[in-house]
Amino acid sequence: DIxxxxxxxxxxxxxxxxxxxxxxxxxSISSWLAWYQQKPGKAPKLLIYQxxxxxxxxxxxxxxxxxxxxxxxxxxxxxxxxxxxxxCQQYNNLWTFGQxxxxxxK
Amino acid sequence: EVLxxxxxxxxxxxxxxxxxxxxxxxxxxxxxxxNWVRQAPGRGLEWLSYISSxxxxxxxxxxxxxxxxxxxxxxxxxxxxxxxxxxxxxxxxYYCARVGGSGSQHVDYWGQGTLVTxxx
Numbered sequence: 763d764i765x766x767x768x769x770x771x772x773x774x775x776x777x778x779x780x781x782x783x784x785x786x787x788x789x790s791i792s793s794w795l796a797w798y799q800q801k802p803g804k805a806p807k808l809l810i811y812q813x814x815x816x817x818x819x820x821x822x823x824x825x826x827x828x829x830x831x832x833x834x835x836x837x838x839x840x841x842x843x844x845x846x847x848x849x850c851q852q853y854n855n856l857w858t859f860g861q862x863x864x865x866x867x868k
Numbered sequence: 869e870v871l872x873x874x875x876x877x878x879x880x881x882x883x884x885x886x887x888x889x890x891x892x893x894x895x896x897x898x899x900x901x902x903n904w905v906r907q908a909p910g911r912g913l914e915w916l917s918y919i920s921s922x923x924x925x926x927x928x929x930x931x932x933x934x935x936x937x938x939x940x941x942x943x944x945x946x947x948x949x950x951x952x953x954x955x956x957x958x959x960x961x962y963y964c965a966r967v968g969g970s971g972s973q974h975v976d977y978w979g980q981g982t983l984v985t986x987x988x
Contacts, residue, residue, distance in 0.1 A: 763930070796974040798913075805963055805978035806913065812972055849913055853973040856927055857903065857915040 764788055764852050768860035774868040781837040783863045785850035790830045794854035797826055797835045800862075801846045809848075810835065840865070870894040870977045872964050877982030884954050884986070890947040890964030890979055898922075898942035901967035903975060904949050906960040914960075917949065918967070954986045 765788040775781050785795065793813040798806035808817045810826035813833055823838045837844055845867055850860040876888040890902075904916040917938040918927040926938050937950040947964050961981040968976035 794973070798975075800913075805980055807978075808974065808976050811968065811974035811976075817976070851913075851915075851974070853975075856918070856929075857905075857973075857975070859905075859913040859915065862912045 764791060764855055764858050766850055766852055766858050766860040768848075768850055768863050770863060771861065772864045772866060774866050775840050776868045777840055777842060779840045779868075781840050781844075781865060783835045783848055783850075783865075785828075785833045785835070785860050787831045787833075787852055787854075791852045791854035793829045794852060795826075795828070795833050796851045796853065797824075798849045798851065799844075799846045800849065806849060837865075870966065872966065872977060872979035874962060874964055874979045874982035877962065877984045879985045879987065880954055881988050882955060882986055885950070885952045886954065886984060888949040888951065888962055888964075888982060888984070890949075892945045892947065892964075892966075895966070897940075897945040900969060901973075902938075902940065902947050903965045903967060904936075904938060904947075905963045905965050905975070905978075906958075907963070907981075908957070908960040911960075916962075919947070951984070954984075956986050958984060959986050960984060 767786045795813045797810040800806040814826045825836045847862045847864045871893045873891045919938045923940045935953045939948045963981045964979045965975040966977040
């Protein structure tokens with residue numbers, strides 16, 4: 763099984779900050795990685811797939827990079843609507859989620 | 869507009885069974901692979917199962933193998949999850965999710981979820 767490890771688990775930041783979340787895979791997953799945003803009581807929302815492709819309608823302040831085993835999600839300038847929990851997911855071999863990163867207000 | 873609407877959740881006793889449904893609309897259901905994903909209260913997302921577009925291939929997470937069965941009825945645009953021998957740790961919100969097309973297996977749309985509570 764492929765394990766996904768996100769860091770940090772919690773991130774405190776202010777509006778306007780540049781935020782980076784890291785996701786590491788236990789083995790190479792090429793670029794088969796997606797990022798999701800989830801707000802309390804809501805379903806997850808797709809942000810990025812294939813490691814760096816922005817889903818239609820997602821603001822350009824979100825970006826993804828990486829390949830192999832190390833990936834990052836970057837929010838270039840944090841907005842009030844971005845305070846949420848973020849999950850990475852590999853889909854190279856079945857599907858596995860990271861444990862999540864909660865972005866909270868500093 | 870793509871819509872996925874789950875139903876069938878509720879309170880069930882340990883050892884009991886439940887069948888979840890997911891009604892799909894706004895896209896050609898028979899052309900898409902589907903997943904079930906769950907989220908225990910206050911916890912992260914856990915992938916549970918996959919079913920091919922035709923329904924002839926399915927996969928399961930080790931944690932639920934043998935207790936969950938995924939199926940679909942393309943004529944009714946519906947996805948199902950039969951859950952048996954339920955345990956307290958199966959308490960969660962259960963989401964159906966569409967696997968994106970174009971050769972990429974990421975999940976692109978999610979339902980709103982249905983809550984399953986396993987308790988005596």
